[in-house]
Amino acid sequence: EPEVTQTPSHQVTQMGQEVILRCVPISNHLYFYWYRQILGQKVEFLVSFYNNEISEKSEIFDDQFSVERPDGSNFTLKIRSTKLEDSAMYFCASSGGTAYGYTFGSGTRLTVV
Amino acid sequence: AQSVTQLDSQVPVFEEAPVELRCNYSSSVSVYLFWYVQYPNQGLQLLLKYLSGSTLVKGINGFEAEFNKSQTSFHLRKPSVHISDTAEYFCAVSERGYNKLIFGAGTRLAVHP
Numbered sequence: 001e002p003e004v005t006q007t008p009s010h011q012v013t014q015m016g017q018e019v020i021l022r023c024v025p026i027s028n029h030l031y032f033y034w035y036r037q038i039l040g041q042k043v044e045f046l047v048s049f050y051n052n053e054i055s056e057k058s059e060i061f062d063d064q065f066s067v068e069r070p071d072g073s074n075f076t077l078k079i080r081s082t083k084l085e086d087s088a089m090y091f092c093a094s095s096g097g098t099a100y101g102y103t104f105g106s107g108t109r110l111t112v113v
Numbered sequence: 114a115q116s117v118t119q120l121d122s123q124v125p126v127f128e129e130a131p132v133e134l135r136c137n138y139s140s141s142v143s144v145y146l147f148w149y150v151q152y153p154n155q156g157l158q159l160l161l162k163y164l165s166g167s168t169l170v171k172g173i174n175g176f177e178a179e180f181n182k183s184q185t186s187f188h189l190r191k192p193s194v195h196i197s198d199t200a201e202y203f204c205a206v207s208e209r210g211y212n213k214l215i216f217g218a219g220t221r222l223a224v225h226p
């Protein structure tokens with residue numbers, strides 16, 4: 001069964017540093033998403049991406065965040081200047097369309113120290 | 114705006130007993146509904162989804178859920194749980210025509226021998 005692949009599985013970074021989280025969505029999917037889950041809390045929507053542009057973003061997705069699809073296979077989330085409160089599990093997801101459901105990756109656990 | 118309420122934060126149950134995890138949603142338009150499971154230190158795995166048609170949906174691992182439009186509910190059930198079902202369960206909703214999932218806060222199912 002096709003999978004969404006995320007790398008790295010765990011990243012530790014110092015406060016103020018830039019991080020890039022990488023995702024390889026399912027190849028024939030058109031919609032891409034980032035979600036995050038702070039430890040012990042609910043999964044929160046960050047951003048959706050379609051046709052090479054952001055289609056929707058949440059209030060969490062401020063100017064320190066950006067997304068990019070640099071080639072035909074990767075989908076990245078960049079956090080420019082990390083804060084302690086950015087520590088969370090970040091999930092990438094892809095979809096062929098809402099009616100087809102969503103497939104999530106295994107997540108990247110980001111720890112900001 | 115859409116929202117999802119999972120009424121129980123924790124549900125303890127003995128092995129081989131039946132279980133129901135409750136989920137209610139609010140939305141002004143038609144929705145798609147999902148249940149995801151998260152095992153410790155793992156990603157989100159789709160259990161089942163309701164898109165249209167029969168209101169009783171069967172998923173993996175013996176789980177099923179029933180969509181009740183009048184009560185705006187999508188409760189998850191299993192007639193006999195196993196120790197291996199111990200996990201966090203998330204209900205999620207997506208409004209038709211939109212492309213993001215909104216998650217509930219999760220229900221921690223703890224199955225005891």
